[in-house]
Amino acid sequence: MINKDGFAVIGCTKCRRLLVADLSYTTKTCICGNRIDIAKTKLLAVSGSADEAGEILRHMQTGKNSGFTSANRIGGSFKKDS
Numbered sequence: 001m002i003n004k005d006g007f008a009v010i011g012c013t014k015c016r017r018l019l020v021a022d023l024s025y026t027t028k029t030c031i032c033g034n035r036i037d038i039a040k041t042k043l044l045a046v047s048g049s050a051d052e053a054g055e056i057l058r059h060m061q062t063g064k065n066s067g068f069t070s071a072n073r074i075g076g077s078f079k080k081d082s
Helices: 050-062 071-075
Strands: 007-011 018-022 027-029 035-037 045-047
Touching (some): 007 050
Antiparallel strands (some): 007 018, 027 035
């Protein structure tokens, strides 16, 4: 049984976008148009306020959307052999 108080971070099953959902409702509609049943989806994080849930969501997305990854982190250094 889901606690009806608070907010949760959930993932869309169609487009994999992370969303903040109010737990007092039974469904959440994603931007892609997919309707997500909150009772049947996995709650990634639960908080008491929408602001706190938004902060958790932004923290979860920073690693994914941080921009370019340096070449040194991907495959080592690219030193040219003479």
